[in-house]
Amino acid sequence: MGEHEDLGGLGWDQPIDRRALLEKAALAGGALAAGGLLAGPARAVPWQANPGNVTFLSTQLNTVQESEAFRNVLLQGFRGKTDAIFAANDSAFLARIQAEAQAGRGSVDLLGALHGTFATLEDKNQLLDLSDVVKDFTTGKSAISPEFLKLGKLGGRKQFYIPWIQATYVVVANKRAIQYLPRGAKATRLTYGQLNQWARNIESSVGQARVGFPAGANGLIHRFFQGYLVPAFTGGVVTTFKSPLAVNAWNYMRSLWDSVHPQALAYEFMQDPLLSEEVLLAWEHVARVKSALERRPDDFVAFPAPTGPKGLAYMPVLAGLAIPRTAPNPAGAKALIRHLLSLSVQARTLSAVGFFPVVSGRLSKRVSAGLRLESNAVKLQQQAPKALPSLLPIGLGAENGNFNAVYRDTFTRIVVRKEPTTAVLADQAAKLQAIMDKSGAPCWRPDPPSNGACKVR
């Protein structure tokens, strides 16, 4: 508890400002995706001296291809020598930073992680103030939206992290599937009911369930429950976990699952089954459908997630860059931040790994057709009138894994094993509450603010 008491400072002590802020931030993301895929010449780099050796530790871009792209494509042009280490998860990442903080002597200069992870580090007072760096990103083509920058202050005055990349999840369909849309339904404005009907139509027409979710061992299906299904049906993630509305959500999922491909529990990245046409309709992280859309942009369409009774819930993902207090080379780390946020590198980030830029700039004609499809879907999703941004967990620290496991297990029990929904939710709610109590994390959006640990109602 103790170490997280400060989390109130993250913003929930001023609930109205905080919520307005997040809403704006989510919209800003939309504006960026809409306006900005970055054309224009690379800006002259403002550092002169050789930045020296910079050690970069990141929980983002940690799949093999992404890490390789970071080293070979994104670091190109950086004059210092960079050692990039990718942590498999938050736990490994936090353990290393905390060990270095305890030793009082670090080796890591720059951190790449999600908003929620930085909240945990700032709680322990382990991040440097980057207010001097942020000045370069307030105007012109390199400007980062003020709402994003404000998120990087983690509710305080200092700039603890600089926004770096953003992403979200969208629905991708093979054009062959469009003909089976239920009458009157529009792919870009789908409801959950229509999605279910569409899935059934596809199954009865092609003779096989062809809807896919990344439910394999490394798949991200838990984000569908946390950021899409449950908030769209209940308006919350933690507080409404066992509400009657949540029962509806999970019963819906069980019904939808009848039309989901039987191999879904082995799917990791949906781009592969989409390309092989084993699956005609899939929900997935933008970076994990990128290769399908880029290789055959004429065969696929991308559109926002469906709308539920409480709105179009979606999960914006914002990752940032920060410098730990124990960094041996903070000047080099700042040089690397400027490099990674330069227009050309931000554009390269999009085309190399499929994460969207945070700096403004015009849509470049060089951006591939596949990425344009994605970008339009992201824009539509963020600007939808009933959009309900549902954030990644904030302040869970090492409990992140167990938090995901609760949603995964709930899915396995209700949807795969068909156990009674109400009983399972009551059982899993107890586990969820234990995790919230252990981490002490207050509620995050879309749950209403809480004093102290978030409570399941």
Place this chain on the structure above:
Amino acid sequence: MAAVAERVTLGRRLRRWEGLPYWLILPTLAYLALFFAWPMVKSFQLAFQDDGVWTLQAFRTMVNDIEFGNAVRFTLLLIVVIIPVQFLLALVMALLVNAKLRGRGIFLYIFLLPLAISDLAAGIVWSSMFTELGYLNTVLERIGLLETPFIWINASRESLLLLTVVVAEIWRSTALIMIILVAGLQGIPRDYTEAAEVFGAGLYQRVRYVILPMLKPSIQVALLLRLILAFEVFSTVIAITGRGSTVLAAEAWRWQTANMDANVAAAYASLILVLSVVSAGLVLGLLRTPKEQIAR
């Protein structure tokens, strides 16, 4: 001359020195202690402690986890199905390699090929065979055995999942047993089988009454190795079935990486260790070969 004589004496003295063997095995012991015993003690400590307090909480979490029963069942099912089939196949392959056929060297290389491939790569290869639009269904459709693709990796039909993993595992690891059996077969003097042949024993009788009994020590070694490896099977299962099925080692991995709970992962690891030791003990006890039966 004098120097040579002195060296000889030193060599002799060393050889006669009783402490020498112990000093020679010391590096091995140190290595085992550092890289096996110490991590083992540490992992038991992780399993039984939480923040320095002795507790069974990790084991409680493990047993109450929704995947625990499945993991135990699937691991045991794999062992029960795979090992007998594999031994039969390996014996046939070993006899084939050992028979004086032309080109037997080629057989050996072909049989050994899967051993050179990592288990994860093997799993991915087999997953691309079994997937709905994969090689297997394509071939079956071409030759007219199937009209529409058959779903092999079907999470709602455990027997199919078992079948796919069994096929991949047999392909991948039968060669290991075969190579041990081949070594054992080559240690059996030809006199015995030739004598049996003189007395009119057919192939079956020679295998059943001469070769198999003399092969028992090799079979014991192979069974021991295979059983221990079977409790550790992991990548093929993950690569082919994803979260459709699970085994003990996969659960240890999941708790360590996805759920980030090293204590429960260590509890799984301890369980795997105990099961391996118990089954190894059973194999050693049940298949004990009296000294006089060992071929010389």
